[in-house]
Amino acid sequence: MDLDHIRQQISSTDKDLLQLLANRRQLALSVADAKLAQNKPIRDQKREEELLVSLIERGKPLGLDAQYITKIYHVIIEDSVLQQQAKVQGQLNGENGPVCRVAFLGRQGSYSYWATQKYFTRRAEKLIEIGCDSFNEIVQAVETGHADYAVLPIENTSSGSINEVYDLLQHTRLSIVGELTHPIEHCLLGVEGTELSKIRQICAHPQVIAQCSNYLQGLSNVKIEYCDASSDAFERVRKAQDKSVVAIGGEEGGKLYGLDVLGRGLANQKDNVSRFIVVARKAINVAKAIPAKTTFIMYTGQQPGALVDALTVLKQHGISMGKLESRPITGNPWEEMFYVDVFANLDDYAMTRALDELNRITRFVKVLGCYPSEDVSPTLITQQTS
Numbered sequence: 001m002d003l004d005h006i007r008q009q010i011s012s013t014d015k016d017l018l019q020l021l022a023n024r025r026q027l028a029l030s031v032a033d034a035k036l037a038q039n040k041p042i043r044d045q046k047r048e049e050e051l052l053v054s055l056i057e058r059g060k061p062l063g064l065d066a067q068y069i070t071k072i073y074h075v076i077i078e079d080s081v082l083q084q085q086a087k088v089q090g091q092l093n094g095e096n097g098p099v100c101r102v103a104f105l106g107r108q109g110s111y112s113y114w115a116t117q118k119y120f121t122r123r124a125e126k127l128i129e130i131g132c133d134s135f136n137e138i139v140q141a142v143e144t145g146h147a148d149y150a151v152l153p154i155e156n157t158s159s160g161s162i163n164e165v166y167d168l169l170q171h172t173r174l175s176i177v178g179e180l181t182h183p184i185e186h187c188l189l190g191v192e193g194t195e196l197s198k199i200r201q202i203c204a205h206p207q208v209i210a211q212c213s214n215y216l217q218g219l220s221n222v223k224i225e226y227c228d229a230s231s232d233a234f235e236r237v238r239k240a241q242d243k244s245v246v247a248i249g250g251e252e253g254g255k256l257y258g259l260d261v262l263g264r265g266l267a268n269q270k271d272n273v274s275r276f277i278v279v280a281r282k283a284i285n286v287a288k289a290i291p292a293k294t295t296f297i298m299y300t301g302q303q304p305g306a307l308v309d310a311l312t313v314l315k316q317h318g319i320s321m322g323k324l325e326s327r328p329i330t331g332n333p334w335e336e337m338f339y340v341d342v343f344a345n346l347d348d349y350a351m352t353r354a355l356d357e358l359n360r361i362t363r364f365v366k367v368l369g370c371y372p373s374e375d376v377s378p379t380l381i382t383q384q385t386s
């Protein structure tokens with residue numbers, strides 16, 4: 001068989017695979033309806049485990065190993081769960097209309113651009129992109145009604161919390177309505193023919209620079225140029241057409257600007273992942289069938305044990321905390337606002353009780369939003385496979 005012929009067969013098999021994946025997605029969406037009708041949660045890890053075990057058994061005589069099957073099905077099931085969650089949420093809260101206007105940092109190719117695409121393709125509305133130059137501009141776009149939603153990076157596994165976004169949340173009337181995580185794979189990108197040894201200037205967003213600090217410390221005689229977004233860095237390099245000027249950003253984004261990859265894996269952490277939040281003017285409800293997260297801020301005052309007392313309230317109501325962050329309160333030197341993420345639905349009885357009590361024992365509490373948790377942890381096989 002000649003190469004072209006084999007490739008035709010591969011392409012045809014891939015076409016069939018895509019059709020099968022699309023069919024599977026449709027079936028999963030029908031499952032969501034059935035589950036809602038029966039009052040069942042979307043996620044069923046027992047079913048997932050049974051499915052994985054039976055697929056591994058079926059794969060063996062076909063020469064497909066367990067690891068390969070497990071890896072592929074973790075991706076398929078994660079997609080299935082998130083598609084179902086988006087459908088259920090759309091039904092519960094109603095979509096905004098035929099289109100949704102979403103503000104994000106940068107233009108085509110920025111990390112926030114990809115995160116926005118990923119999140120909003122699950123929804124029925126047509127996405128209208130509103131690229132912005134700063135986090136403040138993004139929030140303003142939604143506050144003024146120019147955009148329906150904003151996508152904001154809030155934390156990263158290499159650089160930690162994004163303080164500017166936390167501070168904006170303290171003063172906005174917007175609510176958190178969603179979250180998503182997105183892998184951030186930093187590459188060094190330049191125009192064709194750029195050589196690593198000749199680089200004199202690196203363009204990147206300050207968050208990117210923080211996430212690649214170890215790599216950057218190892219370079220000498222290189223000027224850092226701060227940019228509004230990775231897409232801005234790409235644009236500058238593309239325009240300069242200078243082989244001593246490079247950008248740091250994602251490979252896919254760089255390609256849109258005609259840039260070549262000179263180096264990969266620049267982040268301090270191997271698993272460099274950012275968590276983004278989605279904010280809107282109106283708060284949403286989260287269906288009981290979906291695991292929910294609630295984020296609130298509180299000012300406890302500075303009396304001894306004040307924070308311990310507040311966190312004890314959560315413990316007493318059996319509420320697990322995902323993250324605790326603190327930021328200075330503007331205008332009140334040395335006083336801190338605490339940001340708390342909990343795994344609970346705002347409508348849960350325990351959460352209502354806990355918030356009532358926190359309102360009583362702290363100086364200030366404000367709920368920033370309740371939203372579906374996108375943390376679809378992979379189901380592990382506990383039973384023995386033969």
Ligand SMILES: O=C(O)C(=O)C[C@]1(C(=O)O)C=C[C@@H](O)C=C1
Nearest residue numbers: 031042043044045047048077080
């Ligand atoms: O069978 C179900 O209950 C589904 O929702 C489908 C599915 C899947 O994609 O296979 C997805 C999520 C559940 O956790 C289990 C399985």
